[in-house]
């Protein structure tokens with residue numbers, strides 16, 4: 001016997017709890033953006049994934065705040081359309097979580113979390129050097145569905161820490177890349193340490 005849960009009748013808290021617990025592990029995007037004054041904002045999003053490669057695309061979904069206003073990341077992306085999306089491993093996990101705080105306007109999560117940055121090449125938000133992977137990105141589309149904002153970004157330029165991918169083949173070496181994933185909210189995470197291979201059909 002299976003349990004039935006009407007997602008449409010329970011949209012909101014319980015649906016979030018169930019879906020965010022079941023659809024796991026999710027990659028975590030730590031996203032830098034700039035506000036109108038040029039302040040750097042950083043926030044993690046696990047309603048996130050890469051959605052295609054021609055063009056290279058990612059989607060993230062910042063939910064609105066309880067008062068109906070967009071989160072800073074969404075507001076900044078609506079305003080200037082530029083971001084750097086970082087993938088996170090365990091050494092950066094604690095700082096990533098600190099970036100989920102709502103700080104007063106003008107106070108950067110980057111400084112608060114003790115993260116270090118350097119300029120990106122194609123967009124104005126900075127790269128967090130503590131993260132193993134940074135993807136420079138520009139907004140293609142933002143749509144609002146109820147309290148969700150769906151942000152579609154074109155991925156422009158990847159910065160990959162030395163050793164994580166081969167410089168010629170771009171084959172990823174998981175001995176040097178151990179991203180964390182989001183498990184159930186609010187505090188669950190997973191390490192990607194135990195792996196296996198399974199041959200895909202070749203025809």
Ligand SMILES: Cc1cc2nc3c(=O)[nH]c(=O)nc-3n(C[C@H](O)[C@H](O)[C@H](O)COP(=O)(O)O)c2cc1C
Nearest residue numbers: 043044045046047061062063071072073100101102
């Ligand atoms: C691991 C993790 C994943 C998160 N994923 C999301 C998400 O997918 N969507 C969302 O709206 N908030 C998510 N949050 C909460 C936001 O990071 C948090 O609301 C943050 O303050 C938003 O920052 P901003 O207002 O600077 O954009 C997540 C938090 C953590 C710790």
